[in-house]
Amino acid sequence: MLYYYNVRKVITNTELAELLRDIAAAYKIKGEKKNRFRIIAYERAADAVEHLSSEAKDLWDEGKLMDVSGIGPSITAHLDELFKTGKSKHFDEVLKGLPPAMFELMKVPGIGAKTAYKLSKELGIAKAKNALRELKKSLRSGRVARIEGFGEISEQRLEKSIGEVKKGEKRLLLPYATLVADEVMKWLKKLNTGLEVHPLGSLRRKASTVGDVDLAISTKKPVEVLHHFVDYPRKLRKIEEGPSSASIMLPGNVQVDAMVSPPRSYGALLQHFTGSKHHNIALREHALKMGFSLNEKGIKNLKTKKMKNFETEVEFYEALGMEWIPPEIREDTGEIQAALNNKLPDLVDIKDIKGDLQIHSSFDIETSHDLGQNSMDEIAKRADELGYEYIAFTEHNPSQSGHNERSMIELLKRKREAVDKLNYSLVKTMKSLKKIFNSLEIDIMPNGELPVPETGFDYLDFALCSIHSSFRQNKKDMTNRVLNAFKHPKTRIFAHPTTRILNKREGVEFDWGVLFDFFKKSKKIVEINADPIRLDLPDILVREAVKFGVKMSLGTDTHYVTSMGNMVFGVSVARRGWAKKRDIINTYSLEEIEKILIQ
């Protein structure tokens, strides 16, 4: 019997990845040298599972588990048994004799397999339950420091990092990290306006959430620049200041790291610290086949032992025989092969965007959800400033309680008239804005019905539909719920599809194959919601949608005229999902988009 997962429960990708990582850890403890690559194989399999766009269990159901790169015949056989019977004899065997507590202890930053095993043995902590609390006790009593290989410093370090386990892994939302980085970069440029500075890591790759804010600086005067950096006036404290890097802590526990490089090797530094880790691993494997070794200083020829520097990333990638790869898609999901073959997608760009397809104004149609804070006039003017050709007002549908059919229709009629009026008057005076669509964001009820009377639809150009309740339905019911809602010809856009809230709520589950197939055939649109707390569809599913040929729309879902600029974060998600201009309908001309949306 395995020690931590319940055989009756469907195992999620996160749990499965954890299991595979635990097997790798078990091999580390038990294995001889020859197991080294088997350990890596299990860790890679765990990574692969974590990055899947559908549940591993579903892939297994469809017999497609072996298609996943990193999962081969052996692991497939074990998972086969696991999914069928709820356990794997092989995994049981590997884990046998190891204290379950060690896997719990491994959740502490700085504790890997070896340390966890040693601690649990030496301290006599065997059970997973309360393992962290037991460790804490031993730390306090000074027992840990007396174990061979440990000292007072490791005791203090562990005490500190054990506290970080429970704090949760709240990561910065992309716009906030962007803002922090922009302000620090502005400060850096006060020293020297010509200074070249770039964000690094997940921030440069525009991931939805960011851990630390890392910056790269190209300079010949590293000491002076780093000294200016740690003088940043809004810092809480300086963490460290060395010859090539420095770190400061800002309010809200936001750590900012700066790394400097001489201009001649700046391209290599930028590439190295932009990652992702998986992209770099794959890139180094490719380089090795060419007889090169890569690091943050440049490219080393393994025969001549000579190191070549690169001022720019473009030259760096060129030297490896490929096009420059946009940071957003550096995730080792096929971009290297595409770059080698000159087949990188021409990703959609913020400049291509001609309109915003989800906006909430303050026009009161008595909804039970939030109203927007600004008038239709204010929003239209802002849209014109942004150079948009069209926008859609998508207030929530009138609440069901307190409205009968007639009063709902009356409200929808009034909104139609207000939008018409704007189109006939205000819009005529504008530079770029040509059309305001009259739309509505309609709740999809648990059974897939829509709480708007049939004649109410006549007043709409088109409708967005989205889920705002009953998030816990099972996958099949959820899928049918959406299919049912989109039977109506006026329902065109599926808004914030997974309903996820970053750092707070997981998205709901659908059978995406079925949904995308339906959306493709019926020419309906899936939204990429640009609200930074949602960024939904998530990038991985955007990639799937692109593969299916499903078109997507961008909407800021804004309730404030000041947040209309969030569009740029939606574009980042689209880019991370390999979306090209034609995949996103907001890049279409007014004439084209009318054909798609108005039925």
Add this chain to the structure above:
DNA sequence: GCCGTTTTCGGCCCGACTGTTTTCAGTCG
């Protein structure tokens, strides 16, 4: 244990940091 634009066998990314080891192992990104 996995994988393939030199391979179905023979390889498998790179380096920094940390602590305690007097020469390196473990962890991390």
